Amino acid sequence: MLKLENLTWSAPGGGQVLRGINLTVPDGKLTVITGPNGGGKTTIAKLVAGLESPSTGRILLDGEDITSLDVSSRAKKGISYAFQQPVRFKGLTIQDLLELAGGGSLPEDQLCSILSRVGLCAREYIHREVDATLSGGEIKRIEIATVLARHSRLSIFDEPEAGIDLWSFQNLIQVFQELRQGLEGAVVVISHQERILSIADELVIVANGQVQEQGPGEKLLPKLLEGEGSGGCPACPREGDL
Numbered sequence: 285m286l287k288l289e290n291l292t293w294s295a296p297g298g299g300q301v302l303r304g305i306n307l308t309v310p311d312g313k314l315t316v317i318t319g320p321n322g323g324g325k326t327t328i329a330k331l332v333a334g335l336e337s338p339s340t341g342r343i344l345l346d347g348e349d350i351t352s353l354d355v356s357s358r359a360k361k362g363i364s365y366a367f368q369q370p371v372r373f374k375g376l377t378i379q380d381l382l383e384l385a386g387g388g389s390l391p392e393d394q395l396c397s398i399l400s401r402v403g404l405c406a407r408e409y410i411h412r413e414v415d416a417t418l419s420g421g422e423i424k425r426i427e428i429a430t431v432l433a434r435h436s437r438l439s440i441f442d443e444p445e446a447g448i449d450l451w452s453f454q455n456l457i458q459v460f461q462e463l464r465q466g467l468e469g470a471v472v473v474i475s476h477q478e479r480i481l482s483i484a485d486e487l488v489i490v491a492n493g494q495v496q497e498q499g500p501g502e503k504l505l506p507k508l509l510e511g512e513g514s515g516g517c518p519a520c521p522r523e524g525d526l
Contacts (some may be wrong), residue, residue: 285308285309285311285335285345285346285453285470286307286309286332286343286344286345286438286470287307287343287344287474288305288306288307288308288328288331288341288342288343288344289306289341289342289343289344290305290306290331290340290341290342291302291303291306291328291331291338291341291342292304292305292338292339292341292344293324293331293336293338293339293482293524294339300339300493301324301327301493302324302327302328302331302338302444302493302494303492303494304341304423304491304494304496305328305444305490305494306483306489306496307328307488307498308363308498309470309472309486309520310468310470310485310486311469311470312313312468312469313465313470313471313486314387314460314463314471314473314483314484314485314486314487315470315471315472315473315481315484315485315486315487315488316473316474316475316481316484316487316488316501317329317472317473317474317475317488317490318471318474318475318476318481318487318488318489318490318508319489319490319491319496320374320384320476320491322385323413323414323490323491323492323493323494324415324446324490324493324494325474325490326442326474327445328490329365329440329442329472329474330365331343332363332365332438332440332503333355333356333358333363333365334350334353334354334357334363335355335375337351338351345361345363345437345511347399347400348361359475361437362436362437362438362469363436363437363438363440364430364431364434364436364438364439365431365440366427366428366439366441366444366513368442371413372414372415372416372418372423373413373414374415375393375411375413375415376412376414377410377411377412377413378399378409378410378412378413378414378426379410379411379437381394381426381430381431382395382398382399382429382430382433383395384430385433385434385435386434386435387434389441389526390433390484392406393409395410397427398408398433398473399429400460400502401429401432401451401455401459401462401469402425402426402429402432402452402453402455402459402518403425403451403456403472404425404426405478406423409422409426411469414426417502420447420450421447422445424446424447424448424453425448428444428456428459428481432459436469437468437469437470437473438469438470438471438472439463439470439472440472440473440474441471441473441474441475443475443476444456444473444475445475445477445480453477453479456523457480459482460480460483460497461472463482464483464485464489470512475485481501481503481505481524482501482505484501484505485500485501486499486500486501486510487499487500487501487504487505487508487525489504489508
């Protein structure tokens, strides 16, 4: 279980982005974090992965305080992060990348299975270099494949739908539905997509640097969609609440 306690974070030379984040991510569930742009969703993911350090507060994984651990140490504890804008590695093949993620040599049938889950044919991609010849959608799917290869304790996907086509998006939904079944750890997805929100076990609404609401997806999603349909944001106070 992941637990965030009173996390705050301020941008270098800028204002405060997170204002006391308290959040519990349960094991065995797919948790989707959503909310308006600039609300602090990606910052939360980066703090959990160790890409940024909180100004104050604690990050606990299975009761252990990992706040001071760096990215590598957190990765060894099973935290994986799929970037919103994945990096490219000249000279490194897709097979190399997946085997690095998996911690050793992977049989061809396993490589094929991982790549097919993100909509890529192993025969066409396994020996290709991770370079500028790959489209944004292809590199995004490869990034997701590396997370699948790790069998992580906690997997974080930051807007995985960005830059992929409709067919790949349908495949992506299936990947997350499969991940939900038999989960031992936790999966966190940051997304605005209604289809992804609709398969969430837990929904977390983040706005203005704070968790505005958290609860079962089946209960929060109708409320969220109702707020959008009325032209308002459910994370923002209404006139009668002020």
